[in-house]
Amino acid sequence: MKPTNTRRLASLVSMVVRPEYSSLLILVVMVAIAAALQRNFFQGPSLLLTIDAFGPLILLTMGQAVVMVTGLFDLSSGAALSLYTCILTYVMRTDQPATGIAAILITFVAAVAVGIINGFGAGYLRVSPVVVTFATSFLWLGIGLFLRPTPGGQSVNWFNAFYDLRNVDGMPSFLKSVSSVVPPVLILILVGCLFWYFLSKARTGRYLYAVGGNEESAYRSGIDTARVQIIAYVINSVFIFLAALFFVGQNQSGDARFGDPFTLRTIASAVVGGIALTGGRGSIFFAIVGALIINLVNKIIFFANIPYAYGTLVAGVIVIVAIGGAQLYSAYGKRAASKGRVQR
Amino acid sequence: MVKILEAKGIKKRFGGVVALSNGNLSAQTGQITGLLGANGSGKSTMSKIIAGVYSADAGEVIYDRKVVHYANPHEARSNGIAMVYQNLSLVANLTVWQNIVLGAEEKRGLLLDDRQSRELSREIVEQLLPGLDIRRTIDSLSPGEMQIVEIAKAISKRPRLLILDEPTAALELAQVKSLFSHMRNLAAQGIAIVFTSHRLWEVMEICDDTVVFRNGENVAQVDLNRDGRDPEKIISHITGETARTRQKTTLRAANTGASVLKVSNLGYGTVLRNVSFDLKKGEILGIGGLAEQGQRELMLALAGYYPETSGEVELEGRRIRLSHPAAAVRNRILLVPGDRESEGLFLRHSIFSNIVFPRLGARGHPLFTPFSKYKEECRKTIDTLTIRTAGLDMPVRTLSGGNQQKVVVGKWLSFDTKVLLLSDPAKGVDVGAKRDLYDYITRRVREDAMSVILYASDNEELVDFCDRVMIMYEGQIVATLEGEAINADRIIESSMHVGNRQEDR
Numbered sequence: 001m002k003p004t005n006t007r008r009l010a011s012l013v014s015m016v017v018r019p020e021y022s023s024l025l026i027l028v029v030m031v032a033i034a035a036a037l038q039r040n041f042f043q044g045p046s047l048l049l050t051i052d053a054f055g056p057l058i059l060l061t062m063g064q065a066v067v068m069v070t071g072l073f074d075l076s077s078g079a080a081l082s083l084y085t086c087i088l089t090y091v092m093r094t095d096q097p098a099t100g101i102a103a104i105l106i107t108f109v110a111a112v113a114v115g116i117i118n119g120f121g122a123g124y125l126r127v128s129p130v131v132v133t134f135a136t137s138f139l140w141l142g143i144g145l146f147l148r149p150t151p152g153g154q155s156v157n158w159f160n161a162f163y164d165l166r167n168v169d170g171m172p173s174f175l176k177s178v179s180s181v182v183p184p185v186l187i188l189i190l191v192g193c194l195f196w197y198f199l200s201k202a203r204t205g206r207y208l209y210a211v212g213g214n215e216e217s218a219y220r221s222g223i224d225t226a227r228v229q230i231i232a233y234v235i236n237s238v239f240i241f242l243a244a245l246f247f248v249g250q251n252q253s254g255d256a257r258f259g260d261p262f263t264l265r266t267i268a269s270a271v272v273g274g275i276a277l278t279g280g281r282g283s284i285f286f287a288i289v290g291a292l293i294i295n296l297v298n299k300i301i302f303f304a305n306i307p308y309a310y311g312t313l314v315a316g317v318i319v320i321v322a323i324g325g326a327q328l329y330s331a332y333g334k335r336a337a338s339k340g341r342v343q344r
Numbered sequence: 345m346v347k348i349l350e351a352k353g354i355k356k357r358f359g360g361v362v363a364l365s366n367g368n369l370s371a372q373t374g375q376i377t378g379l380l381g382a383n384g385s386g387k388s389t390m391s392k393i394i395a396g397v398y399s400a401d402a403g404e405v406i407y408d409r410k411v412v413h414y415a416n417p418h419e420a421r422s423n424g425i426a427m428v429y430q431n432l433s434l435v436a437n438l439t440v441w442q443n444i445v446l447g448a449e450e451k452r453g454l455l456l457d458d459r460q461s462r463e464l465s466r467e468i469v470e471q472l473l474p475g476l477d478i479r480r481t482i483d484s485l486s487p488g489e490m491q492i493v494e495i496a497k498a499i500s501k502r503p504r505l506l507i508l509d510e511p512t513a514a515l516e517l518a519q520v521k522s523l524f525s526h527m528r529n530l531a532a533q534g535i536a537i538v539f540t541s542h543r544l545w546e547v548m549e550i551c552d553d554t555v556v557f558r559n560g561e562n563v564a565q566v567d568l569n570r571d572g573r574d575p576e577k578i579i580s581h582i583t584g585e586t587a588r589t590r591q592k593t594t595l596r597a598a599n600t601g602a603s604v605l606k607v608s609n610l611g612y613g614t615v616l617r618n619v620s621f622d623l624k625k626g627e628i629l630g631i632g633g634l635a636e637q638g639q640r641e642l643m644l645a646l647a648g649y650y651p652e653t654s655g656e657v658e659l660e661g662r663r664i665r666l667s668h669p670a671a672a673v674r675n676r677i678l679l680v681p682g683d684r685e686s687e688g689l690f691l692r693h694s695i696f697s698n699i700v701f702p703r704l705g706a707r708g709h710p711l712f713t714p715f716s717k718y719k720e721e722c723r724k725t726i727d728t729l730t731i732r733t734a735g736l737d738m739p740v741r742t743l744s745g746g747n748q749q750k751v752v753v754g755k756w757l758s759f760d761t762k763v764l765l766l767s768d769p770a771k772g773v774d775v776g777a778k779r780d781l782y783d784y785i786t787r788r789v790r791e792d793a794m795s796v797i798l799y800a801s802d803n804e805e806l807v808d809f810c811d812r813v814m815i816m817y818e819g820q821i822v823a824t825l826e827g828e829a830i831n832a833d834r835i836i837e838s839s840m841h842v843g844n845r846q847e848d849r
Contacts, residue, residue, distance in 0.1 A: 201455045206438075210446055213437040220397070220433035221447035221497075222418030280437040 023273050023289045026322055030296040037303040048183055052163070052250070054295040055185030056243045057265060058288050061273070062192055063239030064266035065287035070232035071212035071279025072122055072129040076137035077240055077266055080114050081259035083140040084244035089153025089254035100156040108241060114140065115237035119230030137263070144256030151255035155248055162188070162249030184249070188242045189288075196284050199235065208232055213280030269294045272322045293322055345372045348536045349394065349505055354403035356389050358742060363389040365560035367403070371505060371536040376527060378547035378568075379540040381557030382582055382746065382774030387540055390557070391507045394538075395427035396420030407505070418447070426503035428511050432494050436483040441465035443482055444497045468496045472526060473519070486636045487514040495523065499530070506530065507538045512546055513772055516635040517836075524550050542774065543802070548573045556581040582775055601625035603661070604795045605677070605763050607646070610655035615641045617819045619655070623763065626793035628786075630810030630830075632803060633839045638819035639799040640682050643767040646797070647679035648672035659762065674707065678756040680749075682767035682799075688752040689740050696722050696736040699754045706759075725754040730780050746777025753781060761788075766798045770805055782809060803835045815839055 035041040041050070060077055067074045074080075084107050091103035114136075121132035160167035165179035199205045210218040211228045219225045248254065273290025275282035297318045301311045347370055354367035364386040371377050381387045392398045394405060396414030404411050407425070414420040417427070434443050441462045450460035465478050473492045482490060491514045498506060508527075512520050527550060531537055541547055547554055548568070556564040556578065564581040605623040610616055615638050623629050631639050645653050648666040657664055659675050666672050672679070681687035690698055700718045703709065722736055729750040733743060740751055749769060756764070764785070770778045786809065788794045800806050806813050813830050815823040815838040823838035 198455070203449055203451070203456060206442065206446075206449065206456065210435045210438060210442075213435040217433040217435050218446070220417055220429060221435075222416070222421055223447050224418075280435070 022325055023286060023293065023322075026272070026325065027289050027293055027296075030293055030300065034296055034300050034303065037300060044180075048180070050299070051183050052185055053299075054292060055183075055189060056246055057262065057269060057295055058189055058291040059192055059239050059243040059246070060262055060266045061269040061287050061291035062196065062284055063236035065270045065273065065275045065282065065284045066196070066208065066239070067129075067232050067236045068267070068270050068275045068277070069212045069279060069282060069284070070208045070229060071215060072229060072232060073133060073267065074118065074233065074236055075130060075133040075263055076114075076118065076140055077133075077236065078259035078261065078263035079137040079140035079144070080111070080237065080240050081244055081247070081262060082254075082256050083114070083144040084111060084241055085248050085251075085254035085258075086144040086148040086153070086256050087254075088159075088244060088248045089155055089252075090147045092153070092155050092159070094154045094156060097156050097158060100159055103156075104245070107244065108238075111237040111241040112234055115234030116230055118237075119226075119233035122233070123226030123229035141256060144254075148254050148256050151253055151258070153254040155252040159245075159249045159252065162245045164249075185246050188246060192239055192242055193285070195235075195238070200284070204228070204231055209280055211279075265294055266291075268319055268323065272319070294319065297322075345374055347371070348373050348408060349538075350406045351390070351394060352404055352406070354390060354393055354405070355401045356386075356393060356398060357401060362560055364393075364400075366562075367393075367557070367560070368562050369394070369538070369555055371538055373504070373534045373536050374531050375552045376531050376537045376539055376550055378551035378554030379538055379557070380544075380547060380554055380578065380582055382744075382776050385557040385582075385744075385774070386560040387557045388509060391427060391509050391538065391540065394420070394505075395425055395507055397427075421447075421501055421503075424502075424504035425507070426498040426501045426505070427507040427509065428494050428498045429509055432490055434482045434490060434494060434497075437481060439479050439481050440469065440476065440485075440493050441478040443493060444468065444478075444500050446497070448501060464500060465496070468500050469493070472496055472499075472522065488516060488519055488635055491515055492519065492523075499526075503535065505536045505538070507540075509540045510542065510772065511539075512541055512543065514635070520546065542772070544575050544578065547578075548575060554578065558582065579775065601627065601793070604659065605646075605797075606658040606661075608656045608658075610642070610645060610653055610657070612641060612645055612650050612653045615819050616645060616653070619819075619821055621814060621821065621824075623795050623797060624811075625795055626789055627811045628789060628796040628798055628809050630806040630813035631797065631799040631816060632806050632813050632835050633816040633822075635801060637816040639816050640767055641819075642816070643679060643682070643765045643797070643799055646672065646677060646763075646765055647681075648677075670705070673702065673705075673759075676760060676762040677765065678759060678761050678763070679765040680752050680756070680767060680769050682771065684745075684748055684752050688755075689748060691741040692739055694737045695726070695731070695733060695740055695743075695751055698740050698751050699725055699757075702755050703758060721758055725757050728757065729754050729784055744774070744777075746773040746780075749773050750777065750781060753784070761792075761794050764788075764794055764796045766796060766800075768799055768801050770800065770802060785809075803832050806830070806835060807832055 038046070040046045060081065064074055064077055087107045087110055088103045091106055092099045118133055118136055121127050121136070122129040158168050161171075162184050165171050165184065166176045207218070207223055207228045208231070210221070210223060211225050215225050218228070269291040270282070270287045271277060271290065272293050273282065273287040275287055275290070297315050301314055306314055349369070349371040351367060351369045354364050356364040367386055367390045369379070369390055379387045379391070389398065393400050396417045396419055399413065399415070406412070407423070412423070414423075435446065438446070444465040445461040450457040450464065452460075462478065469476050469478055472495060473489065476489060476492070482493065485493065491511060495508070495511055511523065515523065527537060527539070539547070539551060552569055553565065553567045555562050556566070558581070566578060601624040603622050604625050608620045610619040619642060621629070631642065633639060641650070644650060646657070646666065648669040648671050651667045653666070657666055659677070664671070664675055666677070685691060690701070696719065699722050703718065704713065719736060725731075726733065726736070731743070731747050731750045731754065733747065740748055743751065753769070766785070769781060773781070782805075785796060789796060798805070798810060807830055810830060813825045813835060814821045815825070815835065817839070825834055825838065
């Protein structure tokens with residue numbers, strides 16, 4: 001009887017000290033602060049606006065988290081996002097609804113190609129993923145500028161469906177009312193979550209964690225590690241693609257430069273959400289929590305009436321505290337575990 | 345008995361180093377073949393070529409009556425060749441069962457069938473190490489348990505040829521015995537096994553025949569069943585010298601020396617409890633016991649790795665605080681750590697960089713590094729320790745295990761060492777290099793009255809070199825042996841710590 005109790009206690013302790021849970025705690029605190037600052041935080045229209053504002057970073061962070069779990073980085077995710085909006089608006093013609101379908105297909109193929117190129121550099125050519133994706137980010141930017149030197153372009157009307165169904169002409173009214181409760185970006189996120197859920201139940205998901213945890217061991221176990229790394233970048237690219245659909249739906253235009261600020265925020269979000277910088281550890285779903293926290297930082301600063309000049313500084317400090325907290329928490333957990341480890 | 349494997353005339357070079365010049369090896373179904381040789385003799389390379397990790401530069405591998413060229417381990421494994429690696433091939437963040445099935449997961453349609461995978465893993469683990477929870481992650485296991493998981497992983501693939509590359513290095517005696525009985529079972533089922541170990545008695549006990557490698561080629565094949573089990577003869581094949589009778593180093597006169605390091609009530613969590621001892625000048629103090637009883641942690645604590653320890657440490661009568669590794673180095677308490685690859689070396693850097701590195705951080709280092717002077721010193725170090733290498737600038741990675749260990753010791757050579765901490769220095773080190781190392785250390789002890797604390801997992805080393813031996817059990821020192829009491833029987837007896845167990849609880 002006794003040993004099972006101790007074991008139960010030990011597993012309980014290891015659950016509590018999981019680094020992810022510190023991020024949940026931070027999230028609750030931040031939501032409370034945001035709700036206190038913004039009276040109508042939880043009310044319908046304002047909540048919808050919040051979800052629309054938060055959605056893209058969530059999608060991008062999930063992609064980045066997949067890449068980081070595999071022990072890689074993607075410094076080109078913002079540039080790739082910009083590129084996809086450029087391709088979409090380059091292909092589409094406002095007066096020909098069918099071009100929307102073509103645009104989606106072509107951009108999807110481009111997204112897969114982007115993932116393969118990044119993965120080829122990191123996986124087969126064995127160049128550091130930071131270097132590879134930093135270099136390719138200029139490639140994506142260059143192609144984007146070639147297609148769309150200045151922001152703009154055309155979009156079919158029904159692309160609004162990725163942002164707000166109420167803006168789509170000829171949409172049945174009951175669907176429009178659905179849109180006022182469940183915004184399309186939430187559905188995009190849900191699609192992303194389902195996509196990841198099935199991957200995590202298949203070999204691919206396990207292999208991403210194995211390669212991120214110890215590439216050499218994974219290779220010796222007969223896993224084609226370079227292929228797994230390519231797959232990780234392609235999955236990431238698909239998440240970026242989903243975010244691009246949302247942005248073109250919202251803005252009805254493309255821009256070769258607007259995505260850049262997202263890149264480092266996705267990495268920060270993933271780390272706050274408990275994804276290890278060294279790979280192999282962390283949950284993709286908790287990365288969403290990280291993205292929510294990073295988003296809330298900006299929201300709180302806005303509603304707290306902090307002057308713009310200091311806003312960035314305050315945001316920086318909060319992010320550092322959040323990341324530092326997550327790291328300390330997990331370091332403490334590890335130390336506690338190693339100290340207790342002896343007689344068995 | 346069928347000859348399932350025959351490798352002929354295998355050659356392999358890594359850059360400028362010839363790992364194998366002419367390797368030959370064969371294995372029969374139902375037989376256990378021992379693979380012996382000093383580190384760097386090419387036996388690991390040989391195993392890895394057969395398992396598809398490396399490809400041979402020349403020669404042919406005949407497996408199952410066909411000439412094979414495997415491009416990767418996966419191909420070899422799908423043909424029934426499984427290998428247990430010297431450096432573990434486990435992924436630390438995954439669980440035991442996830443590791444066992446890694447690369448060959450059970451599937452149902454597109455998705456993983458984890459229930460089936462767990463069932464399979466549990467079955468195998470149950471045979472090898474009953475009671476191990478397969479849901480634990482690898483990073484929470486002891487080195488011995490990890491090794492067992494590694495073996496379970498290889499067996500789970502139902503191989504026809506199983507290559508075990510030093511599987512017993514991290515195991516304690518009981519685990520070795522249980523592994524051996526399982527190996528006999530596998531052999532009885534008709535599996536061919538190739539077994540590598542540095543411990544001669546293990547090969548004597550388990551193997552049917554043995555192949556000895558030296559300097560990249562096989563120099564002898566001994567059928568142990570027919571020719572008898574004579575260790576001296578095999579040692580002479582390994583070293584290439586006529587067997588010399590081992591002489592016991594008797595320097596047991598120094599016990600009367602002054603106290604150098606006095607430790608009282610050292611504690612660290614539950615890992616170290618009330619550790620007290622007094623190390624004399626010119627003494628080699630041994631630490632023994634079963635595996636994982638806190639010996640490694642004691643060495644790390646004395647080297648300043650655990651700032652939160654309780655208790656007192658006095659160096660030559662002066663109280664010191666070992667709050668940081670730099671503090672230990674400043675006090676000339678120098679550690680040769682147990683895991684040389686991750687704790688002792690910069691594997692990709694040159695021998696020179698590795699040896700000179702501690703100097704750069706030492707107090708009183710000149711502003712501009714006198715490189716030519718250091719190079720000269722480094723050359724001397726290489727001579728003194730007989731490190732076998734093509735030059736100062738060779739990456740440490742290219743050296744054999746024994747020579748790597750000499751580099752770790754060489755790091756501290758230029759320091760005026762007061763206390764040298766040796767954490768299992770002969771682990772994974774071949775017979776020749778081991779002799780060089782201990783020759784050097786005993787000479788320093790005799791000539792410079794250096795004091796040494798030696799933790800060795802091999803009791804023979806404790807018996808041969810130590811003036812006193814302390815036995816650790818569950819983080820405590822449970823016995824101290826002196827003089828005639830230092831012999832293998834007494835060490836094993838004290839390690840088990842049979843008496844007075846209730847009092848501890």
